[in-house]
Amino acid sequence: MxxxxxxxxxxxxxxxxxxxxxxxxxxxxxxxxxxAAEFGPARVRYTPISEAVLTGMGLGAAGSGFRPVVHxxxxxxxxxxxxxxxxxxxxxxYMFGGQANFPVTYRCTTGGGMGLAAQHSQSPYSMWxxxxxxxxxxxxxxxxxxxxxxxxxxxxxxxxxxxxxxLAGVSGAVPDGDHLVPLGVADVKRRGTDxxxxxxxxxxxxxxxxxxxxxxxxxxxxxxxxRTLVPMDVETLRASVRKTGRLxxxxxxxxxxxxxxxxxxxxxxxPETFGVLRAPIRRVCAVPVPVPYSPPLExxxxxxxxxxxxxxxxxxxxxxxxx
Amino acid sequence: MxxxxxQLLQMLRTMILIxxxxxxxxxxxxxxxxxxAVHPYVGQEAVAVGVCSTLTVKxxxxxxxRGHGHCIAKGADIRRMMAELFGRVDGYCKGKGGSMxxxxxxxxxxxxxxxxxxxxxxxxxxxxxxxxxxxxxxxVCFFGDGAAAEGEFHEALNIASxxxxxxxxxxxxxxxxxxxxxxxxxxxxxxxxHAAAYAMPGVKVDGNDVLAVHAAATAAVxxxxxxxxxxxxxxxxxxxFHAMRAAIxxxxxxxxxxxxxxxxxxxxxxxxHLLDRGAVSPAExxxxxxxxxxxLEAAVAxxxxxxxxxxxxxxxxxxxx
Numbered sequence: 001m002x003x004x005x006x007x008x009x010x011x012x013x014x015x016x017x018x019x020x021x022x023x024x025x026x027x028x029x030x031x032x033x034x035x036a037a038e039f040g041p042a043r044v045r046y047t048p049i050s051e052a053v054l055t056g057m058g059l060g061a062a063g064s065g066f067r068p069v070v071h072x073x074x075x076x077x078x079x080x081x082x083x084x085x086x087x088x089x090x091x092x093x094y095m096f097g098g099q100a101n102f103p104v105t106y107r108c109t110t111g112g113g114m115g116l117a118a119q120h121s122q123s124p125y126s127m128w129x130x131x132x133x134x135x136x137x138x139x140x141x142x143x144x145x146x147x148x149x150x151x152x153x154x155x156x157x158x159x160x161x162x163x164x165x166x167l168a169g170v171s172g173a174v175p176d177g178d179h180l181v182p183l184g185v186a187d188v189k190r191r192g193t194d195x196x197x198x199x200x201x202x203x204x205x206x207x208x209x210x211x212x213x214x215x216x217x218x219x220x221x222x223x224x225x226x227r228t229l230v231p232m233d234v235e236t237l238r239a240s241v242r243k244t245g246r247l248x249x250x251x252x253x254x255x256x257x258x259x260x261x262x263x264x265x266x267x268x269x270x271p272e273t274f275g276v277l278r279a280p281i282r283r284v285c286a287v288p289v290p291v292p293y294s295p296p297l298e299x300x301x302x303x304x305x306x307x308x309x310x311x312x313x314x315x316x317x318x319x320x321x322x323x
Numbered sequence: 324m325x326x327x328x329x330q331l332l333q334m335l336r337t338m339i340l341i342x343x344x345x346x347x348x349x350x351x352x353x354x355x356x357x358x359x360a361v362h363p364y365v366g367q368e369a370v371a372v373g374v375c376s377t378l379t380v381k382x383x384x385x386x387x388x389r390g391h392g393h394c395i396a397k398g399a400d401i402r403r404m405m406a407e408l409f410g411r412v413d414g415y416c417k418g419k420g421g422s423m424x425x426x427x428x429x430x431x432x433x434x435x436x437x438x439x440x441x442x443x444x445x446x447x448x449x450x451x452x453x454x455x456x457x458x459x460x461x462x463v464c465f466f467g468d469g470a471a472a473e474g475e476f477h478e479a480l481n482i483a484s485x486x487x488x489x490x491x492x493x494x495x496x497x498x499x500x501x502x503x504x505x506x507x508x509x510x511x512x513x514x515x516x517h518a519a520a521y522a523m524p525g526v527k528v529d530g531n532d533v534l535a536v537h538a539a540a541t542a543a544v545x546x547x548x549x550x551x552x553x554x555x556x557x558x559x560x561x562x563x564f565h566a567m568r569a570a571i572x573x574x575x576x577x578x579x580x581x582x583x584x585x586x587x588x589x590x591x592x593x594x595x596h597l598l599d600r601g602a603v604s605p606a607e608x609x610x611x612x613x614x615x616x617x618x619l620e621a622a623v624a625x626x627x628x629x630x631x632x633x634x635x636x637x638x639x640x641x642x643x644x
Contacts, residue, residue, distance in 0.1 A: 025455065042455060048485060053444040053478035060448020060462075063433060064383065066455065068448070083475065087438045088445065096426040096434055097416030098640030133641065156643035 147181025373536025469500025530557025
């Protein structure tokens with residue numbers, strides 16, 4: 001297996017799908033590399049800075065037989081296209097009674113930690129989860145990024161691919177060949193027995209680092225990555241919590257109405273899982289402020305490994321470990 | 324030029340059908356037989372018919388909240404439209420959309436839309452698909468004067484011009500954006516003036532003259548098939564209210580203005596044209612109107628015979644498999 005970066009894996013995913021299917025086209029204000037050299041200017045569209053029309057064009061072209069990949073660049077810019085995301089993309093199939101499919105993929109970077117301050121450090125996937133009608137992927141490794149994006153492009157529904165900025169340069173092994181990761185399947189990134197950490201995107205690797213450190217203290221942490229937020233693989237999450245009896249959810253979005261809140265609710269609402277919880281669920285999320293610029297302030301706003309470790313200690317303190 | 328009698332009679336029939344469909348929809352809403360909101364197209368029939376009579380079934384259109392006329396003119400089945408208004412399973416959207424979301428992808432009607440300006444980006448995407456397919460199909464995007472104040476209008480015209488998309492932007496300037504007069508919403512009351520900023524032809528036409536609309540649309544569609552986009556502004560007037568729910572809202576527009584526009588009835592105008600040419604007799608017109616009435620009666624019967632959706636199917640159509 002090759003080691004490639006998260007960013008490279010995403011570019012490979014789009015290029016492979018464009019090679020595989022002539023109906024895949026891509027639109028963005030800019031591209032990494034020069035995809036037009038291989039695929040031509042008809043299928044690789046450099047666009048005006050017009051997020052609303054791009055987002056809607058993705059739908060219109062998808063409903064007319066193509067598979068557009070629309071890149072918003074940063075999720076921040078998708079807010080300029082709110083009508084097309086909220087009123088159109090998430091509802092168009094259902095409100096027309098399933099007459100047509102809309103196989104469009106929207107890509108964007110997400111998350112903080114890059115010194116980009118309030119607007120360009122957001123993690124608003126739960127806003128899109130709330131809409132009921134968009135599939136949402138949020139990978140944490142280069143292999144998952146590639147496999148999920150390829151599956152997203154082949155999916156017959158609007159899918160939003162949230163691509164964590166802090167992971168762009170991270171390298172990892174990616175299987176050769178036509179590597180697909182199905183939508184809606186979580187992945188247990190580390191097996192453990194005492195505490196389940198459900199972590200998202202960048203915080204999967206942070207949770208794994210904390211798990212490694214805590215192993216030295218005799219604490220066995222299981223790290224689960226949902227990978228897809230819609231549809232959520234709730235069975236894998238519940239199975240892990242039923243095994244450990246304790247849950248910490250880690251994400252860099254603020255906790256209010258967040259993916260972390262949804263995960264906590266999905267665990268707590270299930271009678272069988274609730275019945276074996278040995279401690280209250282903990283969420284480790286960003287402080288609810290616009291992400292600030294200055295490094296000490298930004299670090300204070302976003303979750304840290306120390307925050308994760310403290311949360312693990314707390315859920316263990318709330319109830320003794322099973323021997 | 325639409326000059327042959329069979330085509331003109333077909334256009335007249337469609338205009339009468341659109342008018343009577345929406346007058347019936349108003350009565351059905353008042354009677355509580357249908358739900359939600361109704362936005363009647365009455366008075367604007369020449370626009371939908373004049374434009375859609377220049378299209379093939381492969382050409383696509385996007386519509387607005389006031390969309391029944393576009394559906395009928397593009398060839399949708401009034402029985403399935405009526406069933407949708409009744410919220411029944413045989414409606415175009417299986418009862419999930421209602422008046423504001425009727426679509427018939429099989430005839431290239433890509434959907435009404437509850438958001439002013441919301442259809443313009445989608446229309447550009449359909450036009451991009453047609454451009455990539457290279458078969459000479461076009462997209463027509465219907466919208467009102469109100470949409471010209473939306474950002475999506477400007478984004479759409481800009482990109483359509485830059486990419487020379489095969490699209491015709493048809494502005495139905497019915498003089499009111501919801502309940503606000505065009506003159507207090509725009510510095511220029513000619514929406515077609517915007518075309519110059521996007522380096523495309525902007526044409527203004529009497530939207531109550533179906534022959535004039537047809538001729539202007541023929542030129543714009545022909546240009547779209549070969550060269551790229553244009554903006555066609557049809558000056559017209561909605562005879563009825565902007566929207567109703569349970570009750571018909573009070574009229575707020577000046578009585579003289581309403582009288583002036585209703586005197587320019589697009590249906591009566593085409594009827595006169597055909598009668599003056601001897602292309603149709605008064606008796607034949609009566610027959611045509613009777614046939615429309617019978618078709619609408621059959622559509623209501625079809626809708627009423629169709630079952631309501633099963634609540635157990637609530638989640639069907641959320642996602643494609």
